[in-house]
Amino acid sequence: MNQSELFAAGIAQLPEQIINLIARGAVFVINHSGGKDSQAMYLMLRDLVPAAQRVIVHADLGEVEWPGAVDHIKATTAGEPLHVCSSRRGLLQMIEERGMFPSPSQRQCTSDLKRGPIERTVRAVTRERKADGIEAWGLVVNCMGMRAEESPGRSKLTPFKRHEGNSKAGREWYDWLPIHDWTTGDVFAHIAAAGQSPHWVYAAGMSRFSCCFCIMSNKADLTTAARLNPDLYRRYIELERSTGQVMMMPSKKHGRQTLEQITGVMAGEGAIV
Structure with a gap:
């Protein structure tokens, strides 16, 4: 199949809500950690969402992040706007101040270091673009690479939903997990099919990315x-x-x-x- 045929086949497999959002000019925010799942998700979206509607956001974890994360993102993407954000406090400082580590039930590392900075950045970017007269930038699809295979908790996540908390002030916001049903094998195969390699830590023996030392x-x-x-x-x-x-x-x-x-x-x- 040629490129247009591949695009048509890929679109046909998408949920109807996503097809409609692409047609409406929604901005697709790609949460990219630099890890394998983010990389595979980006490659999928690159082939389905027009370049002008793609934005990449990376939450910089500072000293606890694997070296080369941002360089890897830049090397494996097509030059879309990349917004790097961070929390005012790093993870180790948070642990020192609280006198305890995050836990599976209290994951401040996710809420404070990733989700919070990313959502603030997305809101700021959409405000700026709407101020420039680009009305479609009030329509946001926040794309994340969580997969059901990773854990019982992630298997119960809803792959597509409206985010009511962020759908305000003229903004319409949806959360989408494009590769929620993919296996680890699917992820690595998709990266290889694109002629790319995942971040070097996988070849060094790691199965996870993001924080070097993760409670999970x-x-x-x-x-x-x-x-x-x-x-x-x-x-x-x-x-x-x-x-x-x-x-x-x-x-x-x-x-x-x-x-x-x-x-x-x-x-x-x-x-x-």
């Missing part, structure tokens, strides 16, 4: 991250000691464990190169 990580990822980023790992160990808390939730099998107990990597050990 498994033992293998924590161990790999400790070897790849020993200086940051040491800071997490220091925070565990200074707060008297541990980063990871206790497990039924092992109970409460420090990062050193989980990974077997003692703070101060060198990185694997």
Whole structure:
């Protein structure tokens, strides 16, 4: 099939609401962490949404983010406007001030470092564009790369819905999970089919991206991250000691464990190169 035939086939598989929003000139905001899911989602949207209707937003996580995230985004996208935003406080500062780490039930790392800055940025961008007379920029489709396969919680997410809290002041806002039903295999295959590679951390052994050390990580990822980023790992160990808390939730099998107990990597050990 030629490019126009591929486009038509892709459009035919989209929900009717999305087809209508594309036709109405909605701006599609692509949340891009630099990870594999964001990359695959971008590639899907690149082939379906006109370039003038695509904007990329990246929440910079500062010192806890894997190096090269923004460079990777720029290298694998087509030059759409890229808005990099951040919280006024970094994650480690938040932990120090609160005296505790985020948890699966209290994920300030998501709300404060990602969702909040991104939504503020999107609102500011749409206000500016509407002020320039581009009325369609009051119509927002916020695209995120969460997938059902990742966790029971994410499997229950609604793939498309109107965001009432952000649909105000002349703005109509929808949240969309374009690859919610994709498998990990689908994600990597889509990236490869585009002639691209995912961020280097996957080849280094990581299965997750975003924060180097995530409260949702498994033992293998924590161990790999400790070897790849020993200086940051040491800071997490220091925070565990200074707060008297541990980063990871206790497990039924092992109970409460420090990062050193989980990974077997003692703070101060060198990185694997």
